[in-house]
Amino acid sequence: MIEQVETPLPPSSELAEPPDGGYGWVCVAAVFFINGFTWGIVAVSPALILGYPPNRN
Amino acid sequence: LVIRPIVTDFRLKSFGVFLSYYLDSNYFPGGTSFDYALVGGLNFTASMLMAPVATATVRQYHMKYTLFAGVLCMSGGFITASFASQIWQLFLSQGVLVGMGCGLIYVPSLPIISQWFGKKRSLVNGITSAGAGVGGLGMSFAIQAMISRLGISWALRIVGIITFAVNLPATMALKNRDGYIHPNRKVFDLTLFLRYDVFLLLSWAFIMMFGYIALTYSLSDYGRSIGLSSARASYQTAFMNLGIAVGRPLAGLLSDRFGRIEIPCICTFATGFLCFALWIPAKTFGVLTFFSILGGSMLGIFWPVSICIFLIYGLYELTLS
Numbered sequence: 001m002i003e004q005v006e007t008p009l010p011p012s013s014e015l016a017e018p019p020d021g022g023y024g025w026v027c028v029a030a031v032f033f034i035n036g037f038t039w040g041i042v043a044v045s046p047a048l049i050l051g052y053p054p055n056r057n
Numbered sequence: 058l059v060i061r062p063i064v065t066d067f068r069l070k071s072f073g074v075f076l077s078y079y080l081d082s083n084y085f086p087g088g089t090s091f092d093y094a095l096v097g098g099l100n101f102t103a104s105m106l107m108a109p110v111a112t113a114t115v116r117q118y119h120m121k122y123t124l125f126a127g128v129l130c131m132s133g134g135f136i137t138a139s140f141a142s143q144i145w146q147l148f149l150s151q152g153v154l155v156g157m158g159c160g161l162i163y164v165p166s167l168p169i170i171s172q173w174f175g176k177k178r179s180l181v182n183g184i185t186s187a188g189a190g191v192g193g194l195g196m197s198f199a200i201q202a203m204i205s206r207l208g209i210s211w212a213l214r215i216v217g218i219i220t221f222a223v224n225l226p227a228t229m230a231l232k233n234r235d236g237y238i239h240p241n242r243k244v245f246d247l248t249l250f251l252r253y254d255v256f257l258l259l260s261w262a263f264i265m266m267f268g269y270i271a272l273t274y275s276l277s278d279y280g281r282s283i284g285l286s287s288a289r290a291s292y293q294t295a296f297m298n299l300g301i302a303v304g305r306p307l308a309g310l311l312s313d314r315f316g317r318i319e320i321p322c323i324c325t326f327a328t329g330f331l332c333f334a335l336w337i338p339a340k341t342f343g344v345l346t347f348f349s350i351l352g353g354s355m356l357g358i359f360w361p362v363s364i365c366i367f368l369i370y371g372l373y374e375l376t377l378s
Contacts, residue, residue, distance in 0.1 A: 017175065018171075018172060018173055018174050018175035018178075018234075019173060020173075020174055020175055020176055020177055021173075021174075022173075023173070023232060024170075024173030024174055024181075026230055026232075027169050027170060027173055027230070027231055027232065028170060028173075028174075028181050028184060028185055029227075029230075030166070030227040030228070030230040030231050031166050031169065031170055031185040031188070031227075031231070032184060032185050032187070032188035032191075033188060033192075033223050033224070033227040034162060034163070034166050034188070034224060034227050034228065035163075035185055035186060035188035035189040035192065036188040036189060036191055036192020036193070036195075036196075036223075037192055037196075037219070037220050037223040037224050037227075038131065038158070038159045038162050038163055038189075038220075038224065039159065039163070039189040039192075039193075040188065040189045040190070040191070040192025040193035040194075040195075040196055040298070041192065041193070041196050041216060041220060042097075042100045042101075042104075042155065042156075042159055043189065043193045043273055043294070043298060043301075044193045044196050044197040044200060044294050044295070044298065
């Protein structure tokens with residue numbers, strides 16, 4: 001039989017503390033790009049709308 | 058009596074330029090300048106209306122599904138817009154669908170940074186929010202080049218493909234820390250609306266929104282109306298994004314230090330003041346560029362999605378983050 005080893009979990013308050021780094025930096029890079037390619041594009045989309053008239057035909 | 062003729066004269070003059078410009082071209086039959094502006098307004102409205110939907114689906118299923126749906130909506134919106142031939146089709150595609158996508162992507166990714174960073178939160182939020190300015194700056198030049206070389210349809214398709222290629226890996230890389238912390242996700246906390254301070258905050262955001270949209274959507278139009286070439290006029294949007302890229306992180310840091318009500322107050326007033334002091338007298342490329350950069354950096358304090366934050370996370374969470 002496999003003996004079940006119970007590893008004691010650190011107190012929840014310790015885990016809830018933000019690590020201030022680690023994989024968080026990957027998330028920072030991800031959100032940077034998300035902001036750039038959602039709101040960044042929406043902010044300049046007037047250019048896309050203004051593009052209509054001169055390029056007709 | 059004295060002011061009224063001047064105001065109406067100014068408005069009619071500038072409005073006439075836009076209107077004749079759009080109507081002459083007549084790309085979309087019956088499309089007016091108001092219709093074109095409405096497409097931009099729909100982006101913001103649809104994204105805000107998606108906030109409760111995004112919060113509910115994240116809680117019910119997994120964050121990844123909501124994000125993926127958002128990526129599909131946004132890219133799909135641009136690609137379907139390239140096939141639009143009627144103005145209402147443009148409303149639904151480039152207006153509603155793109156806006157929905159934006160909301161579905163942005164809202165779930167919003168609280169993640171605060172889960173990972175505590176002490177460095179202001180700095181990190183500044184870095185991520187500068188992304189919008191940097192992205193806008195780069196894309197406004199890219200979009201101009203695409204439109205002039207490939208035409209509007211292919212520019213829209215390429216933008217759709219680019220947003221998919223960037224947003225898909227970026228959203229899939231996100232990890233929340235829900236296993237460790239148990240955030241209290243309320244779809245809509247209606248009791249919050251009854252609070253006087255929340256009501257005031259929302260009113261500020263809502264009213265400020267008019268100014269924000271008016272500024273972002275008419276800056277390049279205005280450039281054209283004072284006789285700038287269309288390339289130079291469209292650079293104004295790029296310059297404004299440059300201002301946002303610098304001003305937004307700065308505004309965050311200043312707000313942390315000097316107060317989250319005081320700094321937005323000053324910036325709001327300064328933006329309004331600049332419109333009268335610089336924008337109205339601006340008749341040359343140089344002055345208008347100066348206004349765009351300065352106005353953009355002041356405008357950084359107001360982020361359209363801050364309304365989403367108020368709605369979803371409430372005032373308490375807002376003071377924390």
